[in-house]
Structure formats: structure tokens, C-alpha cells
Amino acid sequence: MSVDTVATAPPRTPSPPRRRRSRARSREERVWGTLRVVTIVVLALVTIVPFLYMLVLSVRPIAEVLLDPGRLWVSPSEFTADTYREVLTSVDDGGQGFLQYMGNSALVATVTVIVTLVASILGAYAVSRLAFRGRGASGALFLVVYLFPPILLAIPLFVLFSQLSLRGNLLALAIVYVAQTVPVAIYMLRNYFATIPVSLEEAALIDGCTRFGVIRRISLPLSMPSLIATGLYVFMIAWNEFLFALLFLVERRDNWTVSLGLSRLSGSIEVPTTVLMAGSVVLTVPIIALFFLAERMLVEGLTSGAEKG
Amino acid sequence: MPRTDTLARQESRLAYRLISPTLLIVLVVVVLPVIWTISLAFQDVRLINLRDAGFFGEYNLDNFSTVFGSSGFWSSLWITVVYTVGATLGSIAIGLVAALALRRPFRGRGLLRAAMLLPYVAPVVAATFVWSVALNPQFGIVNAWGTRFLGWDEPVPFLSQRDYSVGLFGVDVTVPLALLTVIAFEAWRYFPFAFLFLIARLQALPGELDEAAVVDGTSIWQRFRHITLPQLMPVIALLTILRFIFTFNKFDDVYLLTGGGAGTEVVSIRVYEFLTARTDIGAAAAQSLVLAAVLTVFIAVYLRTAGARGETS
Structure with a gap:
């Protein structure tokens, strides 16, 4: 499953049939060129329109939506921000309490990122720089964590957390997320560490620097882009996660994450769809904003490593 | 020394x-x-006697005989396989088309490339919510447009109907509507992932082969089929196995779209039902184990056939 094999695979080249068709060429190119433009337009519509729809519904009054469901724009007269007010104010003040849920999500995601990064920096450094028995088995770690369905882990963790009365605890949830993200984080960081010249570290070791000193003063500063990408990816997974949040937090409304809050409320009839759309926007915007800030780093870090999805 | x-x-x-x-x-x-x-x-554990259930209890095979004996499990396993294969192939196919279309630079490519990742980055709860509202028969935009512009006789209940008969060339064909919708969602949500890997590889391909083939007068399709595609195969193989594993174990996407109803009950959702609604922890555990075992077998078979093909060619 290593991506290295992908990059080094030799190109296979069957000899193309020799045929002269220069007259047909321009017509052929036109056909494919048109097809390409059509494809690009369709792809743009398919990816952007659902999010546009989300945004539009979140600022239209529910009565208008029911009256004219096929409209993909907002007329200035019907524009309303009440949906956002309702979704963000706390439950005590008659709202849906999403501000609090966002705080919970941010807390869980931040703790997950910090713990995962610390564990994976140390682990990735060991795997990429130090010789030890079992070094090659780090791929097995990957397999162990991702081969088993999360629902399989959920059963014993549900039991364990119930017995320790840790169910409903946000930090306990973060530890579960750490286990789910640490293999992919190690994978992404390891690839990056491998590109740092060893001679730099050796020089520092000779100058009397300890290994931890090397990690702190040399590896970390040099791998900042990769660290940011990995941190972002982990944040994304933790912020978006749903299953474990559902199993562990469902009875503790004050500890709900945004994802859980939205999914619980979308089942009830009392909350208007437009208000929930505002909730979706609130849930989606932080992730998209973070993503666009660091898109290039994230994409490079991902495709040179592997993925969890 | x-x-x-x-x-x-x-x-x-x-x-x-x-x-x-x-x-x-x-x-x-x-x-x-x-x-x-x-x-x-291997134990008879329910939520009620959970506190007494230790690691060493009375072991027996009752849970497995219950699981294998119920028709619900087998149909659920079949749905999981169909769902996984459909979603894996769908996401890779769309990802490949997208990567080919965006291979050469054009104005606004950077922006479009970023936009194409939206389905993958957006939280699953938000994405499924938008889809279920858009597909809603009463106030969804898809049905509003379908009945207004495409001449649909009545709104289509995409997420709540198991079988739907469509007239195709004068013949009525019954399709598993909800399952297809869920597969479409999954392909939509994960094609950006395939797209990322494929376009990274496409842009790293050496251009000489393609140029030589152009001189030789080959058609665009021939060049894709015989030059580009073989070079992409290793990435496609990697994507297939990654997507297969993740989709096979998937819970949230289907649960959030249909709740497992209308013929979309994949094994993960069945396990969840046993765990929460029936509180039969033993049977839930047995089913999740079978799920992991089936996945392992699939991967082993895939790796062997892929490995064998790699040796012969």
C-alpha cells in the first residue's frame, strides 16, 4: 500500500499503431475539446451548487422556501439573518445552542491535533531516522487501525467508557480521535522527515545536541509546512467526525459537537429546515476557511502520504 | 565491535x-x-448484564449461528458489497475524468481545482443534510426542477423508496432507488480524493511518450488507452483498495442519508441497530467481526490477483 511503489513504477509503453490521420486530427481535437469544456462545467456545477444551495436556503424564510422550492437565489426583500440568530443563541434563550457546540467541537479537535502531533512527531522521527527492531512493521499499524470498522471498536469502547463513566466526556472522545488519526499523521510526517538531509542532524549531534534537541531545533523548524498540513488534516477529521460523537455524547446535550447537534436536530420537526441550513453553514465554514488557507500544503502532504476517509 | x-x-x-x-x-x-x-x-451479552460480563465468560457460538441464520444479515452483507463496489468504481471513474479534464492549464483552473475538493472537505453531516433537503419530495430543489423542467409526473422519493420502476425504451425496469442514491452520494463525496491522487500522477508523467505517439499519428483515445492509462494503473490500484476498505466500513454517510431504511442497511448500520436499539451486544460484536473478516478476504483476493497480474505482464 506504499505510495513509493506508485512513484517508481516503470512506465509501460505498448507501441502505438502507426497510422496517418492528420486530416481527421483537427476535427477529433475539436470534439474532445468540447467534451472537456462540458466536463469542466458539469464538475464545477456539481461541486459548487450544493454549497450555494446551502447558503441560499440559510438566508431565506422557511415560508418562502415552501412556496417556491426551486429558486437558487435570494431576493433582497426576503433576505433574513434570523436563522443564524436562532441557531447560534443558547438553548436557554430559546435558540439551538450551536455556539456552544462549536466550542465543544473546537475543544475536541484542538486537543486531538495537539496530542496527535506530539505522538506522531516522535513516532515519525523514530521510524524515519532510528534503526530498531520492528521498524518495518509501522505499516501494520496503519492496517490495524483502518482495517477494522470503527463500529467494531465502538462496541467495547462504549462498554469501557460506560464503566469508567467517561461517556459524555469530551477529552475521552479526543483520545479516540487520536488513535484514529495518529497512523496517517505518522505516515505524512515520515515522508517529510525523510527529505531532510541527515548530515544536518549529524552535525548537530556532533556539536553535542541531544536527540530531542535535534528534533526540536532541526527537524521541527524544517518541516513546518508538513506539520501544518498534518495538523489541519487531523483537525478536519476530528471536527467532521460523527459516529463516535453520536455513541458517546448523545445523552449529554451540553457536550454535543456541531456535527452531532445538526444531525440530532434535523430529525425533529420543530426546527425549520432553513435554521438547520444556517447550522450547516456554521459547521462547514470553519473547515472550508482553514482548507483554503492551506490548500497547497494540505494537498501535497496528502498525496505524498496516504489517507483516512 | x-x-x-x-x-x-x-x-x-x-x-x-x-x-x-x-x-x-x-x-x-x-x-x-x-x-x-x-x-x-462468543458470549451472551446484553446491555442489562453488561456489568457482569468480563473477559472470561461462557463462550459459545450462539451469536454466530444467530447471525448466519438470519436472512437480514445476508441481504445486509449483499447491500454492503453492492454499495462498496458501486461507490468505489464511481468515485474513481469521476475522479479520473476530472483529472483528465483539468490536466492542462486554463484560466481559473486553480480555483476550480480547490472547489472540486469541497465535497471531500465538507463535514459529512452538512453534506448529507444538503443532499437530503435537495432531494426532498416536498420542498427539495431537485424535485422542483425535475417536475418543472424535465417533465417528471410526480416528485421522486430518492431516499425513502426501495424499488422504483422507470420506463426505459418502453420497458419498465425496477431499480433500487435509495441504494443508487446513496452510491451516487458516496461517489460525489469521494471523487475529489481520487482526483487528487490521479492529477498528481498525471502531472508527473513524462511528456516524451505522448509526443512520440502524436508524431506517429495516433488518436487522442488511443494515446489515453495505451499510454496514459497504463501509467496511471498503479495509482488506480492503490485508490481502489483504499476506497474499498473505507467504504466497506462506512457508517455515517448511509446512516445520515436514509437511517438504513429503504434497502440501504449496510452491515455497519445493522451492527449499530443491534448495539443501540436491540442492546444485543454479543450479536453486534459477532456481526462486526464477520464484516472485518469478509473485508480481509476481499483484500487478500484482490492483492493476489493484482499481484499475479503484475507478475505475468
Whole structure:
């Protein structure tokens, strides 16, 4: 499953049939060129329109939506921000309490990122720089964590957390997320560490620097882009996660994450769809904003490593 | 050489120290739970007698005979396979088309490339919510447009109808509507992932072969089929296996779209139902184990056939 094999695979080249068709060429190119433009337009519509729809519904009054469901724009007269007010104010003040849920999500995601990064920096450094028995088995770690369905882990963790009365605890949830993200984080960081010249570290070791000193003063500063990408990816997974949040937090409304809050409320009839759309926007915007800030780093870090999805 | 020996030992001791936090977390949150699940699967455990259920109980095969004996499990397994194969192929096919279309630069490509990742980055709860509202028969935009512009006789209940008959060339064909919708969602949500890997590889391909083939007068389709595609095959193989694993184990997407109703009950959702609604922990554990076992078999078969094909060619 290593991506290295992908990059080094030799190109296979069957000899193309020799045929002269220069007259047909321009017509052929036109056909494919048109097809390409059509494809690009369709792809743009398919990816952007659902999010546009989300945004539009979140600022239209529910009565208008029911009256004219096929409209993909907002007329200035019907524009309303009440949906956002309702979704963000706390439950005590008659709202849906999403501000609090966002705080919970941010807390869980931040703790997950910090713990995962610390564990994976140390682990990735060991795997990429130090010789030890079992070094090659780090791929097995990957397999162990991702081969088993999360629902399989959920059963014993549900039991364990119930017995320790840790169910409903946000930090306990973060530890579960750490286990789910640490293999992919190690994978992404390891690839990056491998590109740092060893001679730099050796020089520092000779100058009397300890290994931890090397990690702190040399590896970390040099791998900042990769660290940011990995941190972002982990944040994304933790912020978006749903299953474990559902199993562990469902009875503790004050500890709900945004994802859980939205999914619980979308089942009830009392909350208007437009208000929930505002909730979706609130849930989606932080992730998209973070993503666009660091898109290039994230994409490079991902495709040179592997993925969890 | 005793000196290098101690240095090597020092190094490996340090390595173990560095990797121990990771191992500890994975051990506690993944490995032990897996072992515990295996133990639970062989015991009669319900939520009520959970507190007494230890690691050493009365082991028997009752849960497995219940699981294998119920028709619900087999249909659920079949749905999981159809769903996984459909979603994996769909996402890779769309990803490939997208990567080919965006291969050469054009104005606004950077922006479009970023936009194409939206389905993958957006939270699953938000994405499924938008889809279920858009597909809603009463106030969804898809049905509003379908009835207004496409001449649909009545709104289509995309997510709540198991079988739907469509007239195709004068013949009525019954299709598993909800399942197809869920597969479409999954392909939509994960094609950006395939797209990312494929376009990264496409842009790293050497241009000489393609140019030589152009001189030789080959058609665009021939060049794709015989030059580009073979070079992409290793990435496609990797994507297939990654997507297959993740989709096979998927819970949230289907649960959030249909709740497992209308013929979309994949095994993960069935396990969840046994765990929460029926509180039959033993049977839930047994089913999740079977799920993991089936996945392992699929991957082993895939790796073997892929490996064999790699050797012969």
C-alpha cells in the first residue's frame, strides 16, 4: 500500500499503431475539446451548487422556501439573518445552542491535533531516522487501525467508557480521535522527515545536541509546512467526525459537537429546515476557511502520504 | 565491535521510547477493543448484564449461528458489497475524468481545482443534510426542477423508496432507488480524493511518450488507452483498495442519508441497530467481526490477483 511503489513504477509503453490521420486530427481535437469544456462545467456545477444551495436556503424564510422550492437565489426583500440568530443563541434563550457546540467541537479537535502531533512527531522521527527492531512493521499499524470498522471498536469502547463513566466526556472522545488519526499523521510526517538531509542532524549531534534537541531545533523548524498540513488534516477529521460523537455524547446535550447537534436536530420537526441550513453553514465554514488557507500544503502532504476517509 | 553494539542498542531504546506514546494509544483504543470484541462475540451479552460480563465468560457460538441464520444479515452483507463496489468504481471513474479534464492549464483552473475538493472537505453531516433537503419530495430543489423542467409526473422519493420502476425504451425496469442514491452520494463525496491522487500522477508523467505517439499519428483515445492509462494503473490500484476498505466500513454517510431504511442497511448500520436499539451486544460484536473478516478476504483476493497480474505482464 506504499505510495513509493506508485512513484517508481516503470512506465509501460505498448507501441502505438502507426497510422496517418492528420486530416481527421483537427476535427477529433475539436470534439474532445468540447467534451472537456462540458466536463469542466458539469464538475464545477456539481461541486459548487450544493454549497450555494446551502447558503441560499440559510438566508431565506422557511415560508418562502415552501412556496417556491426551486429558486437558487435570494431576493433582497426576503433576505433574513434570523436563522443564524436562532441557531447560534443558547438553548436557554430559546435558540439551538450551536455556539456552544462549536466550542465543544473546537475543544475536541484542538486537543486531538495537539496530542496527535506530539505522538506522531516522535513516532515519525523514530521510524524515519532510528534503526530498531520492528521498524518495518509501522505499516501494520496503519492496517490495524483502518482495517477494522470503527463500529467494531465502538462496541467495547462504549462498554469501557460506560464503566469508567467517561461517556459524555469530551477529552475521552479526543483520545479516540487520536488513535484514529495518529497512523496517517505518522505516515505524512515520515515522508517529510525523510527529505531532510541527515548530515544536518549529524552535525548537530556532533556539536553535542541531544536527540530531542535535534528534533526540536532541526527537524521541527524544517518541516513546518508538513506539520501544518498534518495538523489541519487531523483537525478536519476530528471536527467532521460523527459516529463516535453520536455513541458517546448523545445523552449529554451540553457536550454535543456541531456535527452531532445538526444531525440530532434535523430529525425533529420543530426546527425549520432553513435554521438547520444556517447550522450547516456554521459547521462547514470553519473547515472550508482553514482548507483554503492551506490548500497547497494540505494537498501535497496528502498525496505524498496516504489517507483516512 | 562492542562499542557500535551499545550505540545501536541505545538508538533502538530511544526509538522505542519515541514510539511508545503512539503504541500505547493504539493499544488501548484499538487493539484491546478488537480483542474484547472477539471475546464479546462468543458470549451472551446484553446491555442489562453488561456489568457482569468480563473477559472470561461462557463462550459459545450462539451469536454466530444467530447471525448466519438470519436472512437480514445476508441481504445486509449483499447491500454492503453492492454499495462498496458501486461507490468505489464511481468515485474513481469521476475522479479520473476530472483529472483528465483539468490536466492542462486554463484560466481559473486553480480555483476550480480547490472547489472540486469541497465535497471531500465538507463535514459529512452538512453534506448529507444538503443532499437530503435537495432531494426532498416536498420542498427539495431537485424535485422542483425535475417536475418543472424535465417533465417528471410526480416528485421522486430518492431516499425513502426501495424499488422504483422507470420506463426505459418502453420497458419498465425496477431499480433500487435509495441504494443508487446513496452510491451516487458516496461517489460525489469521494471523487475529489481520487482526483487528487490521479492529477498528481498525471502531472508527473513524462511528456516524451505522448509526443512520440502524436508524431506517429495516433488518436487522442488511443494515446489515453495505451499510454496514459497504463501509467496511471498503479495509482488506480492503490485508490481502489483504499476506497474499498473505507467504504466497506462506512457508517455515517448511509446512516445520515436514509437511517438504513429503504434497502440501504449496510452491515455497519445493522451492527449499530443491534448495539443501540436491540442492546444485543454479543450479536453486534459477532456481526462486526464477520464484516472485518469478509473485508480481509476481499483484500487478500484482490492483492493476489493484482499481484499475479503484475507478475505475468
